[in-house]
Amino acid sequence: MKEFDFIKQITPSFYKQSSVVKGIGDDGAVIKPPNGHELVVVADAMVEGVHFSLDYMSFHDVGHRVLAANVSDLCAMGSTPLYYIVTISVPTQYTKEDISQLYNGMQGLAKSFNMDLIGGDTTSSDQLMISITAFGSVLSNQKRLRSQAELGDLVFVTGYLGESGYGLHLLEKKEPDSYFINRHKRPVPRYHFIQASSRIDRLSLNDISDGISTELNEIAEASSVDITINYSQLPVHTDMATLQEDWLRELVLSAGEDFELVGTCSKEAWVQLEDACHQFNIPITSIGQVRMQAGERPTVKLREEERDIVLDREGYEHS
Incomplete structure (x- = not known):
């Protein structure tokens, strides 16, 4: 050449x-x-x-x-x-x-x-x-930095989680092309979120390249806050809901490469942001809250059935 x-x-x-x-x-x-x-x-x-x-x-x-x-x-x-x-x-x-x-x-x-x-x-x-x-x-x-999360903010995510990881699994099994396979091969960045959020004064934001566990820990550390998310609120495509539970948890929390956006905003801004995203046809879900840092270091916790477990960058949950 x-x-x-x-x-x-x-x-x-x-x-x-x-x-x-x-x-x-x-x-x-x-x-x-x-x-x-x-x-x-x-x-x-x-x-x-x-x-x-x-x-x-x-x-x-x-x-x-x-x-x-x-x-x-x-x-x-x-x-x-x-x-x-x-x-x-x-x-x-x-x-x-x-x-x-x-x-x-x-x-x-x-x-x-x-x-x-x-x-x-x-x-x-x-x-x-x-x-x-x-x-x-x-x-x-209008810069959106990881360090802009504040006490009392709501945590949100666009789209659905784990789709790219599931698509990779189907690719490796040589399954025919499908929605999930294309989510892995040809992801579409959330470009329109820029316009949808343009009137929001303050957002912390991260893209989900390494899994939501990693991205939320990066926001917590940059902003010196704790974050709690609710497992029952994490958005999952209906066609993945029947997957084996442990595997689904791994895909949703740590598979990565969905290239969705996760971030935080004030409760007041959330109402405006949710409405704007609806107008731009961007699925967006509130999944948790920003809390005051309680320990020596910022922590992300996963709440399930009224029990909080610590979520580290790899998606590993421990007591």
Whole structure:
């Protein structure tokens, strides 16, 4: 694969974002974020055999999924996606068409958010690895940080939990394509939550990439609070409700890669947020409450049948 020919192939004919001063074609891109906005920068990498397998995913699927992970991080910061940079290491057995399909997967998703590809690099390696740096913009008073949870806040989550993990299980069993399999292969970030929550003054927010247990512990630690969630309130798709109970608990609490959003807001803001999400067709559920830190360190607890058990980052529950 000739790098310069490939760069020419993926260079866009025009840039959708007027803030791109200079895109692909020089040693670096030049961007000028919208006036009054702050630039949010996120990065994520996926490695074949670790984060995905081409045994059950296409190159198009992989491209979509790695960019979706970055867009979800931008959404969790309350920022509007703008641009992305791709660094890819490619084994010699993969063809130009293979890598073109990978880029097509990214570009198909990017088109949904008017994101521009503004640069990157291509190298050879023994293992396929895709690393993306993505950029978004946010007004200074609308940043959504993990450290913004406060005593008395309600805890909420978008969508349903455990769907991607269940989809991966079905993929590994070589089941035919289904809703759950597509939730794993081609997740759709909660982009519209940015607009739905734009009038809320304060939100803490995290995206569910590593499981809700991990994400809630990150919010609790950043905000120096305790969090209690109710197991009976955790949203589960009806087609998963009949799964074996222990497995369902593992999927819901720690499977991860749903790329839904979990966060906190005041009780007053919840009424407004719930209504706005309904207007944007975003499922959202109240699942718990923020409490004063009671011990030496912030703690997340799972309440079930009037009993509280500590939930650590891995979803492991202990007395």
